[in-house]
Amino acid sequence: MEALIFWSAIQGGLAYFLDFTFNDGNIFDWYLRWVNKTFKPRIAKPLGACVYCMNIWLSLFGFIVLCVIGVLPWYLFFPYSIASHIWLSVFATLD
Numbered sequence: 001m002e003a004l005i006f007w008s009a010i011q012g013g014l015a016y017f018l019d020f021t022f023n024d025g026n027i028f029d030w031y032l033r034w035v036n037k038t039f040k041p042r043i044a045k046p047l048g049a050c051v052y053c054m055n056i057w058l059s060l061f062g063f064i065v066l067c068v069i070g071v072l073p074w075y076l077f078f079p080y081s082i083a084s085h086i087w088l089s090v091f092a093t094l095d
Contacts (some may be wrong), residue, residue, distance in 0.1 A: 003071055008080050011062050012055065012087030019051040052088065059084045 022032040035047045045053040059081045066072045072080065 004076055004080055004083060007062070007066055007071065008059075008083035009087045011059050011080075011084040012091055014062075015051055015055040015058050015084070015088050016091040018048070018054070018058075022048055051092070052085065055084060055088050056081060 018028075020026065021028040023029060032048055035044045036049055038044075039047065041049065046057050048054050060077075063072065063077050063080050066080075067074050
């Protein structure tokens with residue numbers, strides 16, 4: 001259970017950090033402009049236009065890595081995703 005809480009907090013923090021880097025004036029602001037210009041909104045959101053939409057995909061990829069290396073069992077995906085979303089919401093309120 002501690003691993004789930006720890007890794008989901010890391011995941012939520014990673015999503016929040018990436019969202020920060022996509023803001024105007026930061027290192028990856030060009031990426032968000034390109035995504036918004038190139039893709040329709042329903043595709044652009046998971047690619048970074050919406051931090052919560054992007055977080056579920058980052059959680060999926062991060063969880064697959066954690067399962068492959070044996071840190072978390074496969075049946076904890078939904079609790080991991082929910083915890084990651086909660087951590088992301090906590091980090092977003094600190095802004």
